[in-house]
Each structure stands twice: as structure tokens, then as C-alpha cells.
Amino acid sequence: VMTRIERDAAIEEDMLVDLLQRAQTAQDPHAFDGIYLLYADRVYRYLLARLGDVDSAEEITAQVFLHLIERIAKYRISPVDNVAIFSAWLYRISYNKMVDVMRKNRRSQHAPIEVAQHLPGNQVVSENVIERLESEQLLQTIGRLNDSQRDVILLRFIEGYNIAETAHVMQKSEGAVKALQHRALDNLRKYLKDVP
Numbered sequence: 001v002m003t004r005i006e007r008d009a010a011i012e013e014d015m016l017v018d019l020l021q022r023a024q025t026a027q028d029p030h031a032f033d034g035i036y037l038l039y040a041d042r043v044y045r046y047l048l049a050r051l052g053d054v055d056s057a058e059e060i061t062a063q064v065f066l067h068l069i070e071r072i073a074k075y076r077i078s079p080v081d082n083v084a085i086f087s088a089w090l091y092r093i094s095y096n097k098m099v100d101v102m103r104k105n106r107r108s109q110h111a112p113i114e115v116a117q118h119l120p121g122n123q124v125v126s127e128n129v130i131e132r133l134e135s136e137q138l139l140q141t142i143g144r145l146n147d148s149q150r151d152v153i154l155l156r157f158i159e160g161y162n163i164a165e166t167a168h169v170m171q172k173s174e175g176a177v178k179a180l181q182h183r184a185l186d187n188l189r190k191y192l193k194d195v196p
Helices: 013-025 029-051 054-074 082-105 125-133 136-142 147-158 163-170 174-194
Strands: none
Touching: 013 029, 013 054, 013 082, 029 054, 029 082, 029 147, 054 082, 082 163, 136 147, 136 174, 147 163, 147 174, 163 174
């Protein structure tokens, strides 16, 4: 009997491995539902912050989970660290789907704080954003960073990933992520000084 999974809940290794095994071996729809409940809001927030368009973020999120259903058999369950490894795999799918859409649209916008406060989650996201980034001005300033720097900031400070997890998602070395984070924070400081 599967325990009830709350939307956007903390992800535990044993629970995730159980869901993955059931999704792979039995194509259990309840297992797919559980994975969706754990990850859909995380993927959606990441895409909305990158694209700035609610409709595109919702559409790509749906595409990501359809792709997940089609490809779940290809995921190799690891003896350890499946939360980090599976999360990185899912974020890589999200990133690739997003790039496809961006290539088609050839433009990228960012979510205003008014949109961000309506994101689903188990706590008010606008409070979370303000708490972590300390101001709407800083959130808007993130949009001035290049894609890699923006990804590092989003993964590290919005999603709360550590350096190793961020490196895995971005397919970069930990040293490269640290350097990107350092440059991104320096650029944010510089851009914020320019704001009247």
C-alpha cells in the first residue's frame, strides 16, 4: 500500500526508489502519480523562472512528464543518491524541452513577481522568493545574467540544490559551478549597484 504523497513534498530516497521501481516494472499509474506530485511544481517553477511565460511553462511541464512516462525504463536506479541523480535527469529533460521551445520562439522573458507569487507549492512562493532573494529588484536583475549563471542561481538558491547536485543537473564540474556561481553573484551585485 502506497503512502499518500503530498504535492511538492520533501523527496526521500526510499520513497523515490520504490516509485521508480514500480513505474519501471509494473507501469504502475500510482507510481507515476507519486513522481508527478513530487516533481511537477519543481519543474514548473524552474521553467517559469527561465521562460517567464505561464502557458509555456505549463505546456513544457506536461511534455516533460509525458517524456518521463515514455523513457522511465531507460533510467537506471542507482544503489545510492537516486534523489540527486533522478532529479538531475529530470531537470536535464526539462532543460532540453525548454531549449526546443526557446529555439522555436527565439525570445525569452522572465516572470514578474506578480506571476511568481501564484506558483503552486506547499508554501507561498512569493514569500520564499522574497526571503531568499530579498527583493523583487534582485529577482528581475537575475534576468540580466547569461543562461548558465541564471541556471546556477535558480538551482542553488530557488530550488536549494547543493553544489554537487547543481553540477550534476548542469552537466558541469563542481569547480565550474562554483566559478559560475561566483561570477553570477558578482554580476548581480554590480547590476544592483546600477539600479537607482
